[in-house]
Amino acid sequence: MTATLKYRCGIDAHAHMVPHDFPSYLGASVPADWPSMAPAQACHRSVMIAGKNYRTVSDRCWDTAGRIADMPEMGLDLQAISPMPELLSYWMAASDAQPLLRYLNEQIAAMVAESGGHLLGLGAVPLQDVDMAIRELEYCVRTLGFSGVEVGSNINGRPIGAPEFDPFLEACESLGAAVFVHAIRPAGMERLIGPPPLQQVLGYPSDVGLAAASVLTTNLMQRRPGLRIAFSHGGGTLGLLLPRLQQSWGVFPALKECITAAPREQARKLFFDTLVFDASTLRHLVAQFGETQLLIGTDYPFNFHDRRPVESIDAAGFDEATRELLLQGNARRFLGLPLEENT
Amino acid sequence: MTATLKYRCGIDAHAHMVPHDFPSYLGASVPADWPSMAPAQACHRSVMIAGKNYRTVSDRCWDTAGRIADMPEMGLDLQAISPMPELLSYWMAASDAQPLLRYLNEQIAAMVAESGGHLLGLGAVPLQDVDMAIRELEYCVRTLGFSGVEVGSNINGRPIGAPEFDPFLEACESLGAAVFVHAIRPAGMERLIGPPPLQQVLGYPSDVGLAAASVLTTNLMQRRPGLRIAFSHGGGTLGLLLPRLQQSWGVFPALKECITAAPREQARKLFFDTLVFDASTLRHLVAQFGETQLLIGTDYPFNFHDRRPVESIDAAGFDEATRELLLQGNARRFLGLPLEENT
Numbered sequence: 062m063t064a065t066l067k068y069r070c071g072i073d074a075h076a077h078m079v080p081h082d083f084p085s086y087l088g089a090s091v092p093a094d095w096p097s098m099a100p101a102q103a104c105h106r107s108v109m110i111a112g113k114n115y116r117t118v119s120d121r122c123w124d125t126a127g128r129i130a131d132m133p134e135m136g137l138d139l140q141a142i143s144p145m146p147e148l149l150s151y152w153m154a155a156s157d158a159q160p161l162l163r164y165l166n167e168q169i170a171a172m173v174a175e176s177g178g179h180l181l182g183l184g185a186v187p188l189q190d191v192d193m194a195i196r197e198l199e200y201c202v203r204t205l206g207f208s209g210v211e212v213g214s215n216i217n218g219r220p221i222g223a224p225e226f227d228p229f230l231e232a233c234e235s236l237g238a239a240v241f242v243h244a245i246r247p248a249g250m251e252r253l254i255g256p257p258p259l260q261q262v263l264g265y266p267s268d269v270g271l272a273a274a275s276v277l278t279t280n281l282m283q284r285r286p287g288l289r290i291a292f293s294h295g296g297g298t299l300g301l302l303l304p305r306l307q308q309s310w311g312v313f314p315a316l317k318e319c320i321t322a323a324p325r326e327q328a329r330k331l332f333f334d335t336l337v338f339d340a341s342t343l344r345h346l347v348a349q350f351g352e353t354q355l356l357i358g359t360d361y362p363f364n365f366h367d368r369r370p371v372e373s374i375d376a377a378g379f380d381e382a383t384r385e386l387l388l389q390g391n392a393r394r395f396l397g398l399p400l401e402e403n404t
Numbered sequence: 405m406t407a408t409l410k411y412r413c414g415i416d417a418h419a420h421m422v423p424h425d426f427p428s429y430l431g432a433s434v435p436a437d438w439p440s441m442a443p444a445q446a447c448h449r450s451v452m453i454a455g456k457n458y459r460t461v462s463d464r465c466w467d468t469a470g471r472i473a474d475m476p477e478m479g480l481d482l483q484a485i486s487p488m489p490e491l492l493s494y495w496m497a498a499s500d501a502q503p504l505l506r507y508l509n510e511q512i513a514a515m516v517a518e519s520g521g522h523l524l525g526l527g528a529v530p531l532q533d534v535d536m537a538i539r540e541l542e543y544c545v546r547t548l549g550f551s552g553v554e555v556g557s558n559i560n561g562r563p564i565g566a567p568e569f570d571p572f573l574e575a576c577e578s579l580g581a582a583v584f585v586h587a588i589r590p591a592g593m594e595r596l597i598g599p600p601p602l603q604q605v606l607g608y609p610s611d612v613g614l615a616a617a618s619v620l621t622t623n624l625m626q627r628r629p630g631l632r633i634a635f636s637h638g639g640g641t642l643g644l645l646l647p648r649l650q651q652s653w654g655v656f657p658a659l660k661e662c663i664t665a666a667p668r669e670q671a672r673k674l675f676f677d678t679l680v681f682d683a684s685t686l687r688h689l690v691a692q693f694g695e696t697q698l699l700i701g702t703d704y705p706f707n708f709h710d711r712r713p714v715e716s717i718d719a720a721g722f723d724e725a726t727r728e729l730l731l732q733g734n735a736r737r738f739l740g741l742p743l744e745e746n747t
Binding site: 312345 | 565602609618638655659681
């Protein structure tokens with residue numbers, strides 16, 4: 062961190078990048094979902110996936126100077142950047158996804174390098190192949206110096222708490238890598254009646270809520286007490302699932318048997334971002350998860366992002382100590398930063 | 405209502421019945437899911453569906469006197485009873501389901517008749533055939549004198565807000581029938597890692613949340629302003645989806661175009677039960693939906709029910725006026741009862 066840090070500025074753990082270009086596929090047969098870029102309106106480009114415009118994004122996705130210029134007005138001084146989740150490419154053969162994710166990781170590293178200490182990296186790994194994902198994790202942490210990785214709420218339909226991902230999460234714990242779980246290709250799409258943005262709006266928080274529940278029902282934090290793991294969108298729906306899960310734990314013997322510590326206690330070992338757009342919700346999340354577990358998330362620079370994350374926290378009326386934790390303290394613990402600024 | 409009503413007692417709008425026996429199937433080929441009863445331990449019987457024990461339930465499911473005897477200790481004086489949701493049988497041919505649901509409705513009517521004014525009926529209708537469902541609705545309301553009906557959060561995967569159900573909901577509005585939406589066969593089961601009760605614990609609130617969202621994205625209360633509709637389990641996850649839906653409505657033109665009034669305002673025209681097992685959650689729901697929209701729900705007499713629903717409300721520390729609304733006033737509006745007791 063640099064001496065320009067201003068005390069009281071926030072740290073944003075949920076912000077995304079998209080590169081200016083994607084590499085060409087070098088194999089024999091291009092995967093259907095291999096992304097490419099198409100021109101769009103001024104300062105924008107369109108990410109093309111499977112022949113369709115997946116999303117038109119602004120140059121803030123790749124323009125480090127522009128991104129840093131936006132941070133003071135948002136009340137931020139440090140931002141952890143991770144790929145746009147759809148780029149995680151779990152649905153490709155791992156051997157195809159790996160070079161694409163390596164490219165993203167190198168691009169993230171370049172942005173961090175030119176940021177003057179204002180950006181940190183959360184890399185991408187091909188979790189459809191756990192061994193390959195561990196090797197990419199090691200590259201991200203040891204070679205690129207990343208704080209950790211972004212992973213999906215589910216990997217091809219299997220929630221992140223599923224047992225097959227445990228060796229990967231064990232490696233994250235052992236390397237001290239932060240794990241940021243972001244909603245992706247959500248369950249329940251058949252329940253949505255309306256235009257495509259409902260996937261992000263309703264599907265994402267539902268999926269990340271179930272993903273967070275999956276790490277409670279599989280006792281992840283009991284098994285990996287040193288792991289630092291955060292969930293996007295305030296943990297999605299977990300803040301309303303948790304009281305019912307807690308109550309059920311005392312009622313159903315099958316749940317008491319499989320869940321080895323109170324769900325409420327386990328939930329208080331997970332991190333969650335503040336991307337909920339509502340003061341009452343923030344208060345509810347602090348009541349559920351504790352004031353030590355929430356950290357700023359904005360979804361910057363996508364169109365649907367929290368433009369005033371510090372004001373969002375201030376609107377909840379927390380005491381000063383809680384406010385400081387949400388602005389910086391909790392993000393520092395999650396990201397493995399020194400708890401005090403080096404000012 | 406009888407003169408035995410005690411002011412300050414609550415009205416429970418979410419309680420279930422199961423009959424002591426099921427009728428034999430009278431057609432040529434028994435549907436796979438046609439239920440039957442098998443003996444179980446003392447005071448219990450097992451509902452057998454598709455050759456498996458779906459659930460072992462207590463005699464409180466059919467024993468009206470025992471049910472009424474339990475109510476004072478729960479702080480209740482009036483209870484609306486609806487079938488155990490799995491009996492709604494949407495997955496059968498409508499012509500098979502209809503006689504089964506008719507039998508359930510007659511059983512509910514018999515329990516109401518012998519309850520001395522302590523029970524009200526919410527009937528079952530074969531919503532896999534909207535015309536047939538309207539006819540059964542009319543029978544429930546006009547012949548059996550029910551307050552309304554119970555419907556699933558989805559009908560064979562289609563959420564209750566889907567346009568094909570609009571003629572049925574129009575009939576409910578026009579007949580003044582209350583609609584109680586209960587979670588059923590939820591989406592997202594592939595995201596759950598753990599024993600079968602997780603379906604009820606995590607799947608149910610997720611599905612009812614998406615169902616409630618579907619009536620917001622399709623503007624149900626704008627189209628049917630006289631409809632009275634309530635959602636089980638505190639509306640499930642809706643209380644965390646709503647702020648994000650509200651925010652997105654101001655960001656995505658496609659959502660602004662399809663949703664004709666602010667989601668937050670529309671949500672404040674729906675009813676929700678208090679079955680959330682948590683004081684912070686109750687406060688959050690009142691903040692989201694308004695103090696006029698929550699009513700007691702217990703899931704009595706199933707094993708996982710709120711045994712002290714009035715104490716659950718008292719734990720949230722509401723002012724006296726809000727408490728009265730949650731105990732009785734809102735349920736009276738939802739169920740179409742006089743707003744004052746006839747004591």
